[in-house]
Structure formats: structure tokens, C-alpha cells
Amino acid sequence: MNDQLDALLALQTADDGIQALEGRLAALAPRLGRLDAERQAADKAVASAQAALERESERHAHLSERAGEFRRMNERAVGQLDMVRKARDASAAGAQVDVTRRALADAESELHAAGQRLATLQSTLDSAQQRTGSIDAEQAPARDELRVEREGIDRELADARAARASLARAVEPRLLMKYERVRGRRHGPAVFPLHHFTCGNCDTAIPTQRRAGMAAGNIEVCESCGVLLYAAPATANASGAH
Numbered sequence: 001m002n003d004q005l006d007a008l009l010a011l012q013t014a015d016d017g018i019q020a021l022e023g024r025l026a027a028l029a030p031r032l033g034r035l036d037a038e039r040q041a042a043d044k045a046v047a048s049a050q051a052a053l054e055r056e057s058e059r060h061a062h063l064s065e066r067a068g069e070f071r072r073m074n075e076r077a078v079g080q081l082d083m084v085r086k087a088r089d090a091s092a093a094g095a096q097v098d099v100t101r102r103a104l105a106d107a108e109s110e111l112h113a114a115g116q117r118l119a120t121l122q123s124t125l126d127s128a129q130q131r132t133g134s135i136d137a138e139q140a141p142a143r144d145e146l147r148v149e150r151e152g153i154d155r156e157l158a159d160a161r162a163a164r165a166s167l168a169r170a171v172e173p174r175l176l177m178k179y180e181r182v183r184g185r186r187h188g189p190a191v192f193p194l195h196h197f198t199c200g201n202c203d204t205a206i207p208t209q210r211r212a213g214m215a216a217g218n219i220e221v222c223e224s225c226g227v228l229l230y231a232a233p234a235t236a237n238a239s240g241a242h
């Protein structure tokens, strides 16, 4: 039975190692996620700057058309003022010139403001595009570092899993099945030493009638928490720190 215990404990050590490696692998994901999010944000900034620029371009074209209409109206009014001879007509034509000139001035000032917004949006788009152009180069060292780490962990995992497979072959199938069931349920260690005939995991006392068998080397299931328990002959007397 002690051979089986040794084999089981070696297997557990291997599984703990694999679990730690898997934890390190999982810890890479958020780091990669942050880089991806940064790149997505840069792409999104370009798209939204492009959309804003298009909207403002349409608005600018519309204002430009309107200013053109007022300019033509003003030119017509000026032309009519030149043609009138009577004083009364001249005053009406002059008023028309004033009205169209004011409308033209307003439209031109709006057009000018739209032109300035257009220039600002264009420069926003330019810098957003520059950012997406440089972000890959900027992120390259961090992505390389992550890839190297991942490859290293993958290699360690492959070795650890191969070693684990050969350790598992040394454990009797029924015991292995029990162990794997407990391990799968707890996502952590499944085999614990007894401490003065109480469970090393949950501290529940082992019934008196099972103690002799355990002292003889039997591996038992804790009735309370379900882990596998063993009495370590060498340390059973020394580890009584309760």
C-alpha cells in the first residue's frame, strides 16, 4: 500500500505543477486582452473620426451651396440697383442689396466656421490614423514577450503532462479513478495526511473503527469533505500541532 501512496503523492505533486502552469497560462490572457483592447480602441477612433468628418463635409457642402445662392441673389440685387433710374425704385433696390448682403455675410461666416471644424476633424482623423499605423510596432515587444512566455509555458506543460501520464500508470486504476474524481471536483489537492486521526483538510475526526486500517497504510475517503486521507507513518507522531 505504501508504494501506492508514494505513487499517488507523486501524481498529486505532478498535478499541482500542471495546475500552476495552467494558472500562469491563464494569467497571460488579460495581458493579451489589454493589447487587443488598445488596438481596437485605436481602430474605433479612426472609424468615429471618419464618420464625424463625413458628417461635417456634408454640412459644409450644404452651407457652401447656400452661400452660393445668397451670393447670386446679392449679385442680382446689385445689378438691379445699377439699372434703376427712379429714386423710389432705387431705395427698394438698395434695401434688397442690404438684405441679400447680410444673408450672404451670415452664410459665409457659417461656412467659414464649418470649414474650421472640418480642418479640426481632418487633423483628428490624421492623428487617429497615425496611431493605428504605429500601434502594431509599439505593441510588438509586449506581444513578442507574451508569445515567448506562452511558448515556454506550453513546453513546460507538455513535459509535465507526459511525466504525469507515466506517474498515473503507477497508480492502481481504482485508486486513480477515486483520486481523479476528487481532484476534478475540488480543482486542487485531493490527497491529505491525517493529523492525529483527523482529516488534514477539514479537521473531521476519523471514526475509531477505521483508524487501525489507516495506521496500517490504507487510503480512506474523508466522510465529511471527501478527500483521500493517509496516515504518514514517519510524520504521524511528529505533526501533532493542534
Ligand SMILES: [Zn+2]
Residues within 6 Å of the ligand: 199, 200, 201, 202, 203, 204, 222, 223, 224, 225, 226, 227
Ligand atoms: Zn475532510
